Amino acid sequence: MNQFQYVQPTKQKAAIEALVKNANAQFIAGGTNLLDLMKHGIVAPEKLVDINKLPLKKISHENSSLRIGALALNSEVADNKLVLAKQPLLAQALNAGASGQLRNMATMGGNILQRTRCPYFYDIALPCNKREPGSGCSALAGFNRMHAIFGYSDKCIAVHPSDMSVALAALDVTVVVAGPQGERQILFTDLHRLPGDQPEKDTTLTRGELILDIIIPDTPFAQQVHYLKVRDRASYAFALVSVAAALATQNNIITAARLAMGGVAHKPWRLSETEKSLVGKPVSEKTFQEAAEIAMRGAQAFTHNAYKLKLAPNILVEALKTAAGIA
Incomplete structure (x- = not known):
């Protein structure tokens, strides 16, 4: 693992600016995916911008919607009374993910943005277009038991690993993000990308954008x-x-x-x-x-x-x- 700078801003604007000023900086919250990527040599950020001091952990119900902060922990959301009453499908999906220890560290925003667990992505000795664009997709002719059956391309056949995101995709969720150009809202189904010719791009977020909240409208699907x-x-x-x-x-x-x-x-x-x-x-x-x-x-x-x-x-x-x- 390479040496890196570490900063912990307390303001949203400062966090975004810290990322934008360094092209090789990354946000970190729970770190349950990013630290693995760093240890495997897949990413080597020069600066980590720790966002845990930002006020993004609140879970509330307002305007006929459940609003969940991006820094709320997976375990806290799964056990939250509002979530269990309003969106039990989300709680079920969260409890199906990872392990209890990881759910106690993983954040909602980080869970959404976790990267594929394709073994060829994690093996830096083998070609992977997601890790190194243009190098090839080892999974195409390799051991592809875990891989996609929908929406893939000849550049990448990896799958998204998040359980929670499957439930969010079903629930007409909107994600609130902030970046250098201000705030915007993205339909959850528009947040993640299919691989196409640019499998290295997992989402439609632009550089410096930070997930703030997840908004789930009330539905008739509580039972x-x-x-x-x-x-x-x-x-x-x-x-x-x-x-x-x-x-x-x-x-x-x-x-x-x-x-x-x-x-x-x-x-x-x-x-x-x-x-x-x-x-x-x-x-x-x-x-x-x-x-x-x-x-x-x-x-x-x-x-x-x-x-x-x-x-x-x-x-x-x-x-x-x-x-x-x-x-």
């Missing part, structure tokens, strides 16, 4: 929700495939649905067309199986991850059944 994660072991493992499912029903008819998948794409994969297909249909396994067929349109696998083509629709059905109370 019939489920986050289902399939992984190699019960704890501290990334999803092979995961599903965030939320339903609203009346007289056994689906009136609204929200769905997203994890472990299948470079970004949390929102299933908007599948949601539309569910509305007006009866709650039944047949309805959910038909929805799963729609969800899998366009999916394509590689040598080692073809199992996802069967696993993904199966767990989508199971997640919907559990959310609907018919599992």
Whole structure:
């Protein structure tokens, strides 16, 4: 690990300016991902701008929305009474991520911005377009069991690792960010990028922008929700495939649905067309199986991850059944 400067500003403007003034500076909060990247030699910042002194830990309910500060810890958010009452899907997804120790350190903003856990990204001896643009994608012809089946390109087939972000993608969330040009709001589904020709760019944030808050509008999905994660072991493992499912029903008819998948794409994969297909249909396994067929349109696998083509629709059905109370 290289030597670096360390600063801990107490004002938002000072934090942003500290980053902008040094092209090789990075924000740090919990450090649960950044420190790993530094230890592996993937990034070598000259300056770390510690943002933990900024007032961004509040969790509140205002203007018919749940507002969560970017520095709120994953464990605190998962246990928060407002979150459990208003957005239990988020709490479920948070508790499915990482380990208890990591959730006690990881922040909401950091969780959103964590980088892929593709083994080729972490192995600096091997080519990786995400780590070194133009060098190639080792996963294409390598061991790609964990990799994408949607939205990939010939430059990158890595997947986004966050469980929490899958739930946020399903819940019509808005992210408030601040940067050198002031504040702006970004729809969560527009925050992360597909790889295209620039897989090194994970998000649509510009240089110096800092996540301030996560805003989740009130929804009718406080009861019939489920986050289902399939992984190699019960704890501290990334999803092979995961599903965030939320339903609203009346007289056994689906009136609204929200769905997203994890472990299948470079970004949390929102299933908007599948949601539309569910509305007006009866709650039944047949309805959910038909929805799963729609969800899998366009999916394509590689040598080692073809199992996802069967696993993904199966767990989508199971997640919907559990959310609907018919599992």
